[in-house]
Amino acid sequence: MGVYIPPGSDGGEGDSSNSGNGNGGGGGTIITIPNPSSFIPRNPSIGLKLWGPLVPASDNSPALYMLTGLQIFLGVLGFHKARQLRSSNLMRMGVPNIWQRKVNKWACALGGAYLVFQSGLEITRLSLPYDPWFEEARYYRKLAIKNGDSPSWWFGATGYYIPMSFNEWNQKVEKWISNQANAIEGEEQSKGDGYSFRLQRLGRAPSPVLTKLAQKGKYAEIHNSLHDNNRSRISQLLQQDLKNVNELNKGQRLDSILEGNSSVKYNENYLKPHIQLGNHEMDTDEAFEMVWLNFDPWDELKSETDYDIRLIPRWRWQDEEDDTASL
Amino acid sequence: MKRNAVGSVFPGLGVRASHGITGARVGVRAGAWRATARRRMSYNYNYQFQAPRSKSTILSRIAFVAFGVAVFSGYVYYAWWPRHTFPSSVAKILRKGLWAESEKGENDYQLALKHYLEALQHCDEIGLDSLSDEYTGIQLKVGEMFERLDMMEDAAFVYNEIATLYLKVLTASPKSDDGRRIRSVDHRAHLIQKDLRLAIKLVELNRNNPQLSKAILMTHLLIAQDEVKKKLGNQSTIQSLTADANSPSMTVTDYKTTIGVDANGTVKSIQKNPSAWEPFSDEFFNAMDLLSATCMFTGDLAMATKVKISMTEWMLIADVDPQKVLLSQCNLASLLYLQAEKFESQEIALRRKFVEDAKHDYDQLKTSAGDEDTKSTIAEIESTISKQDKSTFDGILLNKNQCINLALKTYSSVLEFAKSLPSGVAVDDAAVSEIVALATYGLGVVNLHLSDYEKAERYLREARVRSRSCGYDDLISEIERELSKLFEEKKSSSGSKEKYNNGSEMRVQVGKA
Numbered sequence: 128m129g130v131y132i133p134p135g136s137d138g139g140e141g142d143s144s145n146s147g148n149g150n151g152g153g154g155g156t157i158i159t160i161p162n163p164s165s166f167i168p169r170n171p172s173i174g175l176k177l178w179g180p181l182v183p184a185s186d187n188s189p190a191l192y193m194l195t196g197l198q199i200f201l202g203v204l205g206f207h208k209a210r211q212l213r214s215s216n217l218m219r220m221g222v223p224n225i226w227q228r229k230v231n232k233w234a235c236a237l238g239g240a241y242l243v244f245q246s247g248l249e250i251t252r253l254s255l256p257y258d259p260w261f262e263e264a265r266y267y268r269k270l271a272i273k274n275g276d277s278p279s280w281w282f283g284a285t286g287y288y289i290p291m292s293f294n295e296w297n298q299k300v301e302k303w304i305s306n307q308a309n310a311i312e313g314e315e316q317s318k319g320d321g322y323s324f325r326l327q328r329l330g331r332a333p334s335p336v337l338t339k340l341a342q343k344g345k346y347a348e349i350h351n352s353l354h355d356n357n358r359s360r361i362s363q364l365l366q367q368d369l370k371n372v373n374e375l376n377k378g379q380r381l382d383s384i385l386e387g388n389s390s391v392k393y394n395e396n397y398l399k400p401h402i403q404l405g406n407h408e409m410d411t412d413e414a415f416e417m418v419w420l421n422f423d424p425w426d427e428l429k430s431e432t433d434y435d436i437r438l439i440p441r442w443r444w445q446d447e448e449d450d451t452a453s454l
Numbered sequence: 455m456k457r458n459a460v461g462s463v464f465p466g467l468g469v470r471a472s473h474g475i476t477g478a479r480v481g482v483r484a485g486a487w488r489a490t491a492r493r494r495m496s497y498n499y500n501y502q503f504q505a506p507r508s509k510s511t512i513l514s515r516i517a518f519v520a521f522g523v524a525v526f527s528g529y530v531y532y533a534w535w536p537r538h539t540f541p542s543s544v545a546k547i548l549r550k551g552l553w554a555e556s557e558k559g560e561n562d563y564q565l566a567l568k569h570y571l572e573a574l575q576h577c578d579e580i581g582l583d584s585l586s587d588e589y590t591g592i593q594l595k596v597g598e599m600f601e602r603l604d605m606m607e608d609a610a611f612v613y614n615e616i617a618t619l620y621l622k623v624l625t626a627s628p629k630s631d632d633g634r635r636i637r638s639v640d641h642r643a644h645l646i647q648k649d650l651r652l653a654i655k656l657v658e659l660n661r662n663n664p665q666l667s668k669a670i671l672m673t674h675l676l677i678a679q680d681e682v683k684k685k686l687g688n689q690s691t692i693q694s695l696t697a698d699a700n701s702p703s704m705t706v707t708d709y710k711t712t713i714g715v716d717a718n719g720t721v722k723s724i725q726k727n728p729s730a731w732e733p734f735s736d737e738f739f740n741a742m743d744l745l746s747a748t749c750m751f752t753g754d755l756a757m758a759t760k761v762k763i764s765m766t767e768w769m770l771i772a773d774v775d776p777q778k779v780l781l782s783q784c785n786l787a788s789l790l791y792l793q794a795e796k797f798e799s800q801e802i803a804l805r806r807k808f809v810e811d812a813k814h815d816y817d818q819l820k821t822s823a824g825d826e827d828t829k830s831t832i833a834e835i836e837s838t839i840s841k842q843d844k845s846t847f848d849g850i851l852l853n854k855n856q857c858i859n860l861a862l863k864t865y866s867s868v869l870e871f872a873k874s875l876p877s878g879v880a881v882d883d884a885a886v887s888e889i890v891a892l893a894t895y896g897l898g899v900v901n902l903h904l905s906d907y908e909k910a911e912r913y914l915r916e917a918r919v920r921s922r923s924c925g926y927d928d929l930i931s932e933i934e935r936e937l938s939k940l941f942e943e944k945k946s947s948s949g950s951k952e953k954y955n956n957g958s959e960m961r962v963q964v965g966k967a
Contacts, residue, residue, distance in 0.1 A: 196526075257640070302729040309687030310639045336680045340673065341625035347632070350618035357615050358578070360608065361571050369568040377562050391564060394604035404556040409549045412542055418552060419540070424594035425587060425648060432654035433736065436743050437781065437892065438750075438788035439932055442902045442939060 168282040171260050171290040174198070174249030177242075184283025185260035185290065186268060191253055199246045205239025208232075257307075259299040260290060273421055399431065539588050541580060547573040551595065567599035585623060585635055590616050590648065610659055617656060617674075620649040624677050643733060646678050650737035657744055664751045671745040678738050682768075685730040728773040735772050739765060743782070746789070755793045762786040776875050777885040780868055784893045787864035791900055794857035801850050804843070812838050861900050868893035884924055891920035895933055902936065907944050914940065 170182040175194055183190035210216070212232035217224045252258065264283045271277075271284035278284035291299075372380065383389040402422050409415045540548065551569035554562045574592050582589050593616055600609035624645060626632035636642045653674035657667040731738055742765040749758035766782045809816040812835045819828055839847075872890045898913030914937050921929040 299729055302727050303732075305687070306685035306727070306730050307639050310642075310681070310684045312687070336676055337625045338627065340621075340676060341627075346618050346622035346625060350615065350622045353611060353615040353618055357611055360611070361575060365568065365571055365575070369564065369571070372564050372568050374565070377560065377565065380564065381560060381562060392604050393563075394602055394606070397602050397604075399598075401561050402552065402556045404553070404558045409552065412540075412545050415545050415549045415552075416539060419548065419591075422552070424591045424598070425651070428594060428651045428655060429737070432651050432658070432740060434654070434740050434744060435781070436747050436785065438747075438785045438792075439892065439929070440788045440791050440896055440899045441932070442899045442936060 168285045169290060170264070170283065170285075171293065171296070172249060173252045173293075174245035174247070177245065183281045184264045184268070184278075184285075185258065186264035186283060187281060188253065188261075190281050191249070195246045195249045195253070198242050198249075202239040202242030202246065205235040205242060209236035209239060255300065257300065257303045259296050259303075263288065263290060269420070272417070399427070541582070543580070544573055544576055544582070544588075544592075547576060548592070555599070563599050563602045567596065567603065570595045570599060583635075584619065585645070587648070590619075606659070610656075613652060613656055613659065617649065617652045620645055620652065621673070621677070624649065643681065646681055647734035647737055649674055650678055650734055650741050654737070654741055654744060657748070664748050668745065668748045668752060671741055671748065675738070675741050675745060678734060678741075682730050682738075686727060686771075725771070726773045727771055731768075731772040735774060739769060739772075739774060739778065739782075742768075743785075746785070750789065750792070755789065755796055759786070759789045759793055762789055776871075777889060780872055780886060780889045780893075783864060783871070784868045784889050784896065787861045787868065787893065787896055790857045790861035790864060791896065791903070794854050794861060795903075797850050797854035797857060801847070801854060804847050804850065808835055808839055808843070808847075858900060858904065862897065865893045865896045865900070869897075887920060887924040888926045888929075891917050891924065891926050891929055894920060895929060895936070898933075899936060902940055902943070905943075907940060910940055911937070 168180050168182070168184075170180075170184050172178075172182045172185075172191070175182050175191070175198065177198070178194060181194075183194060185191070209232050212228055212235065214224045217228065222228075267284040267287040268278050271287055276284065278287075380389065380391075384391050384393065404418070407414070407418050407421070409418050547569055551566045551573065553559045554569060555566035559565065570592055574589075574596060577584075577589055577592065584590070593612055597609045597612040600606070600612060623632045623635050624642070628634070628636075636645065653670055656670050660666050660670070728735065742761060746758045746761040746765065749755070749761060762782065762785060766779065766786055769779045769782055806816045809819060814831060814835065819831065869890060872886055872893075875886065894913050895917035898910045898917055901907075901910035901913060904910075914933055918930060918933045918937075921927075921933065
């Protein structure tokens, strides 16, 4: 993938984040004045909409829970106040129950109910095992960190994306739930015998693909032998070839490799650039994790295996069989 | 950063709590009523204080709140405190490896390899789960170092170890020990994603062995496909890859039904379900693409086409980026054209056989085409052909024409689909215009094949303009070559009947996306 340019820098219109892939357009050195509205965080939520731009990033569960807690608290406070404004309570305190107080009472009660209800919705969302907003926010936070930015703990990588709409979110969750249901059902099918028998009668026999593969492949055996083989190879390498490799003889070793005198040689076909630490520090475990995240081997493997295959046809010059065309 | 924020929970709660108590009282006092009822107000105050809360209840309240805060913060700590992905002891070794590997350590891959191997040994000692991304991540690093140091065999062993572990776990029955290592449906999908990446890596390492590559891709794709099928449930229209592997050749109707889906802009009627492919959508289609190309290399065009058709269809269900669908569709058209050429060569071979079976000289007959003599000879030959041969021949001819027509149609559908795309959002315009140029070029080549020189020239010229405007230089040279073939062909068809037969085939351009 190309270099990712945060959409916040081109007028805030950004790219829709349907698949989470950044579409870095053409680079260039055009300096555009960013739309100020792109600086306002627009984190999505179901029950915290009241807070507007203060809503924390979707991948920040502590903050979301905190805000939800605060909202519940305010709601309960509303109830409490409404309770104090009850006519019986006012009478007991000898305060006249004028209409403002009645209005106040109802406003507090309804407001409190609204807040608590909304918090309930938000908690429901937070307790869902799959949250597309969460995935999205986490993806862009990671991306921002990789790009060298430090996204805010509370608001997330705000300039990088516009969160998906509620409709999209809803669709994704719905699909996810039905897919999970299907998958779990499939698993159940291959589990108990009685159950699968019942399903077979229903005409839904378990898919035998994996069982067949497992029988044919004998992967467990192959894996075990590969594992043992590799472990003995590791200890062999560490005890012999690499035993005397250390920081002290680094210069000598590297020189002899370059001169071609060493038994070790580099693979010239290996084109991936080496990692650049630059100013990164790795003194603490946190800093190390940052760096490791930056050069995550699995992410690198992904970009290594991302192909774009184009077939370009060519016309084949050949004899045209005019004479036997009547066949 | 996180530490501060979590710490602020306490002051936050404290402030809120005190607000709560005073706020309630202020609420009672506030309002227009305040001025007139000051006296009574103070009375109320006294009244309230006359019914005092005993000290013990206040203390118990404070204790209760403190307890709540403690429980809450304990939970916060337990649930969200940033936990390290690596145990500290492993991190210590890995840090040295990263350092040695980087420019700071002068790219000392040997030393880095040593540290990574030590880290792996240490992970085995402390019992880190070998299925975790951390463990396999270190293995990948080891593999990379082996590759850099040109120890390809060792690298292959390492990659194969991970791959077979995934295969072992993913194909295990859910009840077995291996099956239980998969924690959830999402975890399974996560493993499949990694598995597919590795499969592609293995294919890359076995570049020179297309048969093996094909087997690798098929195996890993079967698992992924099974998962997708499971998730799609009854909605699933996916056919299995295994079924195709055994069928020797496809019938023409197969092409028809599947391409019809997107030929006429009926794309939107497809029920999309991208989440069935999440999170391994990219890897899945990359692997499919590679499988199709590998099949092409092994000469199994029918399979290649079949894979490509399924792939394009699934891409629509998986709702991938439109430029990827376009490219896949465009490649499908090219494959169809290639297949048509293959049918044509079969056709020619059969013709030669017919003529030679009847004891005539094929080349001589051909050069003298148009003579009365030749025509009668041909009629004579025709009468000698057996019924079976004749039907085979007709079948091939039919297939060829179908393939050519479908190739044309598919290329055109790429152009139409590209036109219908909304511009801007989520569309990589540069990539789309490159693919449009490629499809236009394809139309030119097919028309050239059909000897429709005018159309071919028009398309090729248009393709040239398009690829110039989007800077697709690779294609321009191809276009120039085809154009020169075209001009020569035009000349020769009017003048001498000199023909060439340079067995050219498809050029496969593999680029990193």
